[in-house]
Amino acid sequence: xxxxxxxxxxxxxxxxxxxxxxxxxxxxxxxxxxxxxxxxxxxxxxxxxxxxxxxxxxxxxxxxxxxxxxxxxxxxxxxxxxxxxxxxxxxxxxxxxxxxxxxxxxxxxxxxxxxxxxxxxxxxxxxxxxxxxxxxxxxxxxxxxxxxxxxxxxxxxxxxxxxxxxxxxxxxxxxxxxxxxxxxxxxxxxxxxxxxxxxxxxxxxxxxxxxxxxxxxxxxxxxxxxxxxxxxxxxxxxxxxxxxxxxxxxxxxxxxxxxxxxxxxxxxxxx
Amino acid sequence: xxxxxxxxxxxxxxxxxxxxxxxxxxxxxxxxxxxxxxxxxxxxxxxxxxxxxxxxxxxxxxxxxxxxxxxxxxxxxxxxxxxxxxxxxxxxxxxxxxxxxxxxxxxxxxxxxxxxxxxxxxxxxxxxxxxxxxxxxxxxxxxxxxxxxxxxxxxxxxxxxxxxxxxxxxxxxxxxxxxxxxxxxxxxxxxxxxxxxxxxxxxxxxxxxxxxxxxxxxxxxxxxxxxxxxxxxxxxxxxxxxxxxxxxxxxxxxxxxxxxxxxxxxxxxxxxxxxxxxxxxxxxxxxxxxxxxxxxxxxxxxxxxxxxxxxxxxxxxxxxxxxxxxxxxxxx
Numbered sequence: 001x002x003x004x005x006x007x008x009x010x011x012x013x014x015x016x017x018x019x020x021x022x023x024x025x026x027x028x029x030x031x032x033x034x035x036x037x038x039x040x041x042x043x044x045x046x047x048x049x050x051x052x053x054x055x056x057x058x059x060x061x062x063x064x065x066x067x068x069x070x071x072x073x074x075x076x077x078x079x080x081x082x083x084x085x086x087x088x089x090x091x092x093x094x095x096x097x098x099x100x101x102x103x104x105x106x107x108x109x110x111x112x113x114x115x116x117x118x119x120x121x122x123x124x125x126x127x128x129x130x131x132x133x134x135x136x137x138x139x140x141x142x143x144x145x146x147x148x149x150x151x152x153x154x155x156x157x158x159x160x161x162x163x164x165x166x167x168x169x170x171x172x173x174x175x176x177x178x179x180x181x182x183x184x185x186x187x188x189x190x191x192x193x194x195x196x197x198x199x200x201x202x203x204x205x206x207x208x209x210x211x212x213x214x215x216x217x218x219x220x221x222x223x224x225x226x227x228x229x230x231x232x233x234x235x236x237x238x239x240x241x242x243x244x245x246x247x248x249x250x251x252x253x254x255x256x257x258x259x260x261x262x263x264x265x266x267x268x269x270x271x
Numbered sequence: 272x273x274x275x276x277x278x279x280x281x282x283x284x285x286x287x288x289x290x291x292x293x294x295x296x297x298x299x300x301x302x303x304x305x306x307x308x309x310x311x312x313x314x315x316x317x318x319x320x321x322x323x324x325x326x327x328x329x330x331x332x333x334x335x336x337x338x339x340x341x342x343x344x345x346x347x348x349x350x351x352x353x354x355x356x357x358x359x360x361x362x363x364x365x366x367x368x369x370x371x372x373x374x375x376x377x378x379x380x381x382x383x384x385x386x387x388x389x390x391x392x393x394x395x396x397x398x399x400x401x402x403x404x405x406x407x408x409x410x411x412x413x414x415x416x417x418x419x420x421x422x423x424x425x426x427x428x429x430x431x432x433x434x435x436x437x438x439x440x441x442x443x444x445x446x447x448x449x450x451x452x453x454x455x456x457x458x459x460x461x462x463x464x465x466x467x468x469x470x471x472x473x474x475x476x477x478x479x480x481x482x483x484x485x486x487x488x489x490x491x492x493x494x495x496x497x498x499x500x501x502x503x504x505x506x507x508x509x510x511x512x513x514x515x516x517x518x519x520x521x522x523x524x525x526x527x528x529x530x531x532x533x534x535x536x537x538x539x540x541x542x543x544x545x546x547x548x549x550x551x552x553x554x555x556x557x558x559x560x561x562x563x564x565x566x567x568x569x570x571x572x573x574x575x576x577x578x579x580x581x582x583x584x585x586x587x588x589x590x591x592x593x594x595x596x597x598x599x600x601x602x603x
Binding site: 165166170172173174176183184187188 | 351
């Protein structure tokens with residue numbers, strides 16, 4: 001039975017729901033408001049005055065640009081690595097049966113279930129054991145561990161829904177392995193890969209914990225924000241950057257959500 | 272003459288399971304060949320061996336004289352109509368049908384023209400722009416057929432292609448497949464578990480059980496002269512008669528078979544015959560199927576509708592023409 005829209009929930013329930021939503025989103029709104037405050041040393045409520053000067057200040061700070069550029073590059077490369085590895089792994093697990101298949105499936109998903117601090121410490125000790133200096137690539141490696149998971153989960157869900165006889169049909173009609181991948185497999189998993197890739201990008205872009213263990217002196221954007229909170233001057237700059245981060249990560253997640261609405265889970269979006 | 276498909280002592284084992292076990296088989300070019308058997312009997316594995324999706328564990332396969340072991344599916348001049356049709360959901364009907372020509376590098380105009388022709392052949396002209404999801408089961412089946420035929424295969428493999436269709440549609444498709452095969456002259460190899468389908472469509476039938484071929488022959492051979500108890504029972508549910516029973520009527524101590532429609536029912540104490548008791552009657556429309564108990568031996572008889580029948584539980588006498596009693600190869 002469908003409930004009628006006009007005579008829906010009782011008032012108490014509506015108020016409770018509104019309070020819940022406010023509790024979740026009001027703090028984010030506050031962050032946005034403080035980006036416009038005239039007070040630069042501490043956050044006081046209500047803001048003594050409103051200004052847009054912090055946008056100009058942020059624009060002219062080279063450290064912001066460096067951090068942003070590093071974050072974008074790390075996210076892009078990690079996503080690329082994850083797309084290749086995640087798809088290959090999903091194809092192997094969904095198409096063939098072999099000894100230890102379930103174990104491999106579990107091991108691939110594990111990094112997302114593992115607390116980031118464990119992944120971080122593990123990677124850091126592994127890097128120092130192997131005497132690998134911290135660099136751009138160690139951050140990428142760290143991020144790839146959990147980016148692979150979201151790509152893998154999305155791809156494996158789609159591949160499971162794709163009938164195996166379709167691949168056989170393609171071979172039967174004269175297509176070799178590469179042609180089959182190009183003309184049959186890829187078109188069928190493309191939206192899943194796009195969704196997985198966008199999620200991976202968003203996850204990498206705002207990652208803090210694993211990054212603190214795998215980055216050397218370099219600062220990604222979230223790390224830069226963390227450092228910035230301790231400094232006494234130009235605080236609203238952090239808020240301006242926060243707004244940008246929210247937008248940059250929210251948009252891909254929204255797009256991913258709409259791309260996979262036909263039944264797919266956005267697996268791992270909870271991290 | 273070279274066979275269209277030839278199996279020499281072909282086996283395919285999956286671990287300890289002998290899916291196909293020492294099968295010898297020769298399919299004549301241009302014939303409609305059915306592989307009949309219960310599920311797990313190895314008939315589908317045989318089809319996949321011809322298509323190239325499986326490789327034999329031992330033995331040799333040749334297709335029109337060319338050795339097929341190790342040759343991948345995409346280098347065989349053989350096409351398959353899959354049980355679930357396996358149409359590509361991201362392509363429209365025309366591109367589905369043209370797929371085989373596309374991967375072979377045939378130009379766009381030429382392959383679309385060929386695809387249109389193939390669609391006309393299966394009586395779906397003008398359906399090219401639709402998506403597979405917009406078609407009914409019967410239409411998808413035709414698209415799958417067109418997609419295979421457009422490549423002009425030497426052998427067309429059909430894996431239970433009518434299984435998912437309802438009865439009326441199935442009967443239509445049976446006739447259509449048969450006339451299509453005659454018109455094109457292509458060798459059709461057809462896998463089915465439905466003995467009625469195999470008997471009505473095929474030129475020759477191979478009956479499979481436990482990875483082995485029990486019998487190969489024309490539908491008449493298989494139906495009237497089964498060689499083993501399994502064939503007699505699986506093809507048309509014949510009455511399988513034990514050697515002691517058969518000896519009384521033929522003088523030979525061998526297993527026999529008797530078609531249900533060969534048994535006549537008479538009133539008890541009226542002439543000589545097998546004394547039996549009517550256990551149950553099963554009305555089937557054109558005929559009625561009777562279950563009988565002849566001193567512990569369970570028999571079935573089929574009589575035309577409208578015949579006056581004794582009541583259930585009544586004693587009856589069964590008679591049959593001795594020529595209809597078929598002696599099987601299996602000794603008692």
